[in-house]
Amino acid sequence: MSELHNVVIIGSGPAGYTAAIYTARANLKPVLFQGMQPGGQLTITTDVENFPGYPDGIMGPEMMEDLRKQAERFGTDVRFDEVTEVDFSKRPFTIKSQFGEIQAQSVIVSTGATAKLIGLDSEMRLMGHGVSACATCDAAFFPDKEVVVVGGGDSAMEEANYLTRFASKVTIVHRREGLRASKIMEDRARANTKIEWALNNTVEEIHAGENGKVKGITLRSTTDDSEQEFGCEGLFVAIGHSPNTKIFTDKLELDAKGYVAVTPGGTATSVEGVFACGDVMDAIYRQAITAAGTGCMAAIDCERWLEEQDL
Ligand code: NAP
Numbered sequence: 001m002s003e004l005h006n007v008v009i010i011g012s013g014p015a016g017y018t019a020a021i022y023t024a025r026a027n028l029k030p031v032l033f034q035g036m037q038p039g040g041q042l043t044i045t046t047d048v049e050n051f052p053g054y055p056d057g058i059m060g061p062e063m064m065e066d067l068r069k070q071a072e073r074f075g076t077d078v079r080f081d082e083v084t085e086v087d088f089s090k091r092p093f094t095i096k097s098q099f100g101e102i103q104a105q106s107v108i109v110s111t112g113a114t115a116k117l118i119g120l121d122s123e124m125r126l127m128g129h130g131v132s133a134c135a136t137c138d139a140a141f142f143p144d145k146e147v148v149v150v151g152g153g154d155s156a157m158e159e160a161n162y163l164t165r166f167a168s169k170v171t172i173v174h175r176r177e178g179l180r181a182s183k184i185m186e187d188r189a190r191a192n193t194k195i196e197w198a199l200n201n202t203v204e205e206i207h208a209g210e211n212g213k214v215k216g217i218t219l220r221s222t223t224d225d226s227e228q229e230f231g232c233e234g235l236f237v238a239i240g241h242s243p244n245t246k247i248f249t250d251k252l253e254l255d256a257k258g259y260v261a262v263t264p265g266g267t268a269t270s271v272e273g274v275f276a277c278g279d280v281m282d283a284i285y286r287q288a289i290t291a292a293g294t295g296c297m298a299a300i301d302c303e304r305w306l307e308e309q310d311l
Contacts, residue, residue, distance in 0.1 A: 004103045005031050006311065007302060008095050009076075010083050011110035011244075013040025014288045015278025017067035018295030019108045019302075024074035026303045031077045031104075033097060038080065039064030040112050041133075041279075042288060049140065051288050060128075063288075088251045088271045105311045106273045108298045109252070109260060111244040113279040113286065117237055118150060122206040126235075130214025131206060133237045135159035136287070144168045147234035148217060150203055152176065156238040157185040163236065164194040171232070173198045175222050198230070206235055243280050252276070259283050267298040273309075275302050 007023045009016050012034040023030040037043060042060035049057040058066075072078055079097075087094040092103040115133035117123055123131055132138040135149075139162055147167045149160040152174035163170045172189065177199050179186050189195050201219045204227060209215035216231045243259045245252075253261040253270035260269055260276040267275040277298035278291035 002094075002101045002103050004092055005029065005105070006306060007031070007106050007108060008093075008102065008104035009033070009108045009110060010086075010095070011035055011040065011112055011278065011280070012038050012064070012068070012078070013042065013110060013112045013278055013291055014064075014067060015112070015280075015291040015295035015298070016040075016108070016110035017064070017071045018292040019110060019277060019299040020071035020076040020078075021067075021074060022296055022299030023108075023303060024071060024076045026299070027075075028303065028306070029075055029077065030108075031079060031102065032071065033083050033095075034078060034080050035082050035111065039068070041115070047141070048137070048288065050137065083247060086247060086251055088274055091273060093273070105309075106275070106302050106306055108267075108295075108302055109248065109269070109274065109276040109280055110278045110291075110295060110298070111247075111280045112291075113241045113243045113259075113283075115237065116240045116242060118203055118239070120203070120206060122208070123235075123237070126206055126208055126214055129208070129212055130233060131235050131237065134286075135162045135236050135238070138234075138236075139163045139166045142167045142234045145233040146171070146231065147236060148173055148198075148203075148230070148232045149236045149238055150174075151238035151240070152179040152181060153238070153240065154181045154185045155240065157181045157189040159236050159238045160189055160195050161192055163234075164192055167194070167234070169196060170194055171196045171198050171230070173201050173203055173219065175202050176200065203235070241279075241283070241286070243283070245280060255283075257283055267294060267301045268305075273305060275305075 006028040007030040009032040081097045085096040204220040205218040275298040277294035
């Protein structure tokens with residue numbers, strides 16, 4: 001017979017840890033699975049300056065470490081283990097992981113989303129050192145600098161426009177002539193005099209200077225394969241996000257983009273007793289603070305649901 005717990009939280013970003021802090025303080029003794037990337041997306045950023053309460057900013061990994069400690073302080077059982085399969089067809093639910101199997105009266109899904117990346121080794125190596133997948137988070141680190149945005153969708157247009165508040169020049173690199181972005185977003189970007197275009201190009205390589213930070217890229221033309229060196233101090237990848245919902249396919253209702261569907265304004269999923277919070281259910285805001293907010297909501301919804309069930 002496997003262990004039975006009140007609440008199992010799957011995922012260790014700001015949403016998961018906030019849900020853990022709340023459910024632990026409600027004496028529900030949650031178990032939290034950290035997954036493959038403990039701390040989530042914030043562990044691949046450097047300074048976080050937009051999370052309220054840190055007047056001098058904080059490093060992403062340090063903030064996640066603090067959140068983990070805070071969750072553990074109230075009794076969360078944080079496990080360095082990855083959930084591989086769930087059975088939500090009957091209660092208690094079954095959660096299989098790399099190192100075992102446990103049962104849960106309720107589950108909070110906070111597996112987050114992953115920014116799609118171009119796929120270069122240098123991109124991973126320079127993440128947080130000039131490469132970023134979030135302009136809202138990192139644009140302010142590039143005052144009067146020249147930066148590049150990769151992508152041709154609404155995200156790329158939005159990030160490019162946002163970056164022009166700080167950067168001296170923003171060049172949009174897109175692999176085709178035509179954009180995928182909506183007309184209004186494209187028009188706004190085209191009207192912005194700080195934005196330049198490198199259409200029909202891909203980023204072939206990202207180069208670092210002696211200080212270990214981005215100093216330029218190699219562009220390859222998709223029309224004639226020619227290459228050119230291009231100087232820039234920042235590279236923003238804006239080619240979309242994917243919610244981490246693979247293990248929930250056919251287990252929970254997902255929306256058209258693959259995000260976990262929840263009740264409007266709430267966190268209840270299509271399965272009673274399973275709640276979702278953070279980027280896995282939010283394609284719009286995707287911020288640490290909004291994830292933490294929905295993590296709190298999921299914990300409260302879960303606690304009330306357990307109470308109603310007399311569990
Ligand atoms: P998207 O619409 O899927 O666009 C992704 C872009 O990245 C495409 O232009 C694509 O090129 C390019 N791309 C994909 N993989 C690439 C690769 N490996 N290398 C180079 N380029 C690559 O994604 P999104 O822009 O994140 O938008 C997602 C959804 O959110 C959309 O429905 C969008 O309308 C919405 N959104 C709305 C707003 C807003 O209204 N304010 C803001 C942001 C996002 P191709 O075009 O060649 O495929």
